[in-house]
Amino acid sequence: MTILTSLRLLTSYSRSTAAHVLKQGFCSHAKFAEHKKLEKIRNIGISAHIDSGKTTLTERILFYTGRIAHMHEVKGKDNVGATMDSMELEKQRGITIQSAATYTIWKENNINIIDTPGHVDFTVEVERALRVLDGAILVLCAVGGVQSQTLTVNRQMKRYNVPCLAFINKLDRTGSNPDRVLSQMRSKLQHNAAFIQLPIGLESDCKGIVDLVSEKAIYFEGDLGMQLRIDEIPTDMKEEAKERRQEMIEHISNVDETLGELFLEEKSITEDDLKGAIRRSCIKRSFTPVLVGTALKNKGIQTLLNAILDYLPNPGEVENTALVEKEGKEAEKVVLNPARDGKDPFVALAFKLEAGRFGQLTYMRCYQGVLRKGENIFNTRTNKKVRIARLVRLHSNNMEDVNEVYAGDIFALFGVDCASGDTFVTNPKLELSMESIFVPEPVVSMAIKPTNPKDRDNFAKAVARFTKEDPTFRFQYDPDVKETLVSGMGELHLEIYAQRMEREYGCPVTLGKPKVAFRETLIAPCEFDYLHKKQSGGSGQYARVIGLMEPLPAHLNTTLEFADETVGTNVPKQFVPGVERGYRQMGEKGLLTGHKLSGIKFRLKDGGHHIVDSSELAFNLAAQGAVREVFESGSWQILEPIMLVEVTAPEEFQGTVIGQLNKRHGIITGTDGSEGWFTVYAEVPLNDMFGYAGELRSSTQGKGEFSMDYSRYSPCMPDVQEKLIREYQESMGIATDKKKKKN
Structure with missing residues (x-):
């Protein structure tokens, strides 16, 4: 009995009987560990903007393939939550925080699935998932369309050359408009995309879909939409279906030679011709098939599963390379062999680490060869050997033991001490390393x-x-x-x-809010002549230092310098290090705001000593006294760190972004733009950059991104300086009326 047949029986069985049928269906998953042909494997990810329905879609896929017995909603009323949101925080907030891996079977094909977060804050989870996957489903909301994170996910797919299907979800929502979403895919994502399915009705009237490839209407009937009824295309949709099918053929013909020839010669195009052309062009990323449905209302999932098998590549159809390091030479690229015969040496990439109940859990993707329980593997970065005591496959936060894994499999190991992006081999002489994962800089x-x-x-x-x-x-x-x-x-x-x-x-x-590392510096040179004297019986202290403290040039304003310019023996040479140490100790905490001193040169010109009472400690204290004296008589100012800020956003927000940077006392140093996007370069004080990430996202509909790097220290605004001095004096309990007027 197939899983699908057993699932259909649910409509006529009682709850207990249904559970029993599902258990029977689950038995087929025991076959998963069997050695399957490469053509029968798919590694896919589900990626999209926040709230497009990724986790709900994964939940439906697992249910229809018999992987789970009951469906639960994200942030559902039953307090269970979706299978893939296993973390308590995910269930509470109704968002995906960590990518979760699972596997299932559809029509005798193994499908490894990774459900990824949609929020931009967890973008690295999408990066590492796409790094190891062969294909992806780009989920789009029928109302929201192409949104900010859709653009980010699209860039990530392009970076790792991942073929994808587009699935327009939430057709049941008020205001759903798949045509608008398709046009946004073409204009904003630059995809050569076309419908291969059309919805029969929208919003509350959503009944089923029209498959343009087979030219049939498909209705999802029975309990939970498990019975597929295939029928003729409704009369009122025949004309539209014919036009859309022609449009699809034209889009594919432009990028596929075989179909292009049939199209130009005006030969009849069969269903198999179309499927072959869609598959070839989808794998080359030259065409994106667009499917439609509503995961929440259980429509379009089975046809999406069929499309995954028909159009997305198996591990043997994707070229994966590793680098061979050779001394004194540039690293060579080697194409890995994904054949599941186990003849080639084992190569795998660790793409995600997680603390499990039994130590560190390392998620891996096998690219070549076979790994069996009990074998040893080597980390090519550290050359450490690890014995494999346990191999597991993952289903959200549950694990299932297996005895061996083959090329194309996603699996996990326990107790492997490694970093994300490490390569593992069974033959340490190979010296192979796979390209690591792109990690964006924190903002x-x-x-x-x-x-x-x-x-x-x-x-x-x-x-x-x-x-x-x-x-x-x-x-x-x-x-x-x-x-x-x-x-x-x-x-x-x-x-x-x-x-x-x-x-x-x-x-x-x-x-x-973190503190900013301000600095204190002198504005003009200031002389000092300080005598430290303590002679009240017993061993005394005596030291005199004479010299000049002066500001350094702007390019050296983060350093402190000391120069010994003494001539003769007034300051014995063995005491000079004590003077420098005292000066540098005072430099750790300025007297104006408590921040470090910088951009100052201490020139020791002369002094005096006592034959008995002078010591290194005495000269150390004398130097500290000299700095205090200069603080009292010199002119000081506060320096603040200036950051080089680079902002990228769609052109329509250029005026808004520049206005925000000006408001934050930024100086625009340049702009450039291409393909509807612009980049602005500016210098902005770090103290004014707090909260900018949220402001930029909200004012650019979440599409703007920025990065910043330290540039230099520069004098801060007078009002900022006054505020810092006042806050420091209040914290030190100094009365404001005694405040020394500085600069």
């Missing part, structure tokens, strides 16, 4: 600390785990401002990790 930083100091150990464990699992989550200690900082792809990204620390490690943390 938002926040100060972080455990709410309770007693939780420091758990905090350290959580940070160690999360930074290893997620390469876009960075952790560092800034000695300048004495703060621990975390960086990520957005405020939601950091907020999720803060919540996970509390839930998973019992360590509540406090997130806050």
